Amino acid sequence: MCWQCDHPEATRADYHDVLRRKILAHGWAVQYVGSERTPFGYTIGLHPAGLPELLVAGLPPETTLKILNTLAGYMVREVEPAPGDTMQLADEWHGEFVAVAEPHAHMGLGLELYGPALRGLQFVWRDRDGHTPWCPDFNKGGLRQPVLGNRSAALSP
Structure with missing residues (x-):
């Protein structure tokens, strides 16, 4: 279950406090949005470092968490990938x-914490056969992955 489901008496501000504590302890938090149609997850907490928040769509919670934590750690320690970069x-x-x-x-919770200047960068994954969502053969019979921006579109500052 989700934190808010487990704490029905809590307010949105209470959940913001939970997120702030996670961000303070780890540098960022990951918010997973479960959905039968298209689950996705995104980071919250990279924005104050001048970085875009990250998003992954169409994967189960454990995989989403692992990918986002790996990418966020890379961005904080190494370099910010640009749209069009591959990894x-x-x-x-x-x-x-x-x-x-x-x-x-x-990325509603990120927006609630940081305001409209929030930027996002989606990691668009390839399926097991190496196909991207732009390919008609992408992930046949598996989860779909929406692409939430234009391919190789630059991030606005």
């Missing part, structure tokens, strides 16, 4: 970065 992760995950066109539509 190979451990466990054979390979993907391309796409600027999220409308972060306010997908």
Whole structure:
């Protein structure tokens, strides 16, 4: 269950406090949005460091958490990927970065904490056969992955 479901008496401000504590302890938090149609997850807490928040769509919670934590750690320690950059992760995950066109539509808690200047960068993963969502053969019979921006669109400052 979700934190808010487990704490029905809590307010949205209480959950913001939980997120702030996680961000203070770890540098960022991951918010997973479960959905039968298209689950997704995103980071909250990279924005104060001048970085875009990260988003992954169409994967189960454990995989989403692992990918986002790996990417966030890389961005904090190494470099911010640009839209159009590709990356190979451990466990054979390979993907391309796409600027999220409308972060306010997908990263609500980040927006609530940091305001409208929030930027988003989606890690668009390839399926087991190496196909991207732009390919008609992408993930046949598996989860779909919406792409939440234009391919290789630059992030606005």
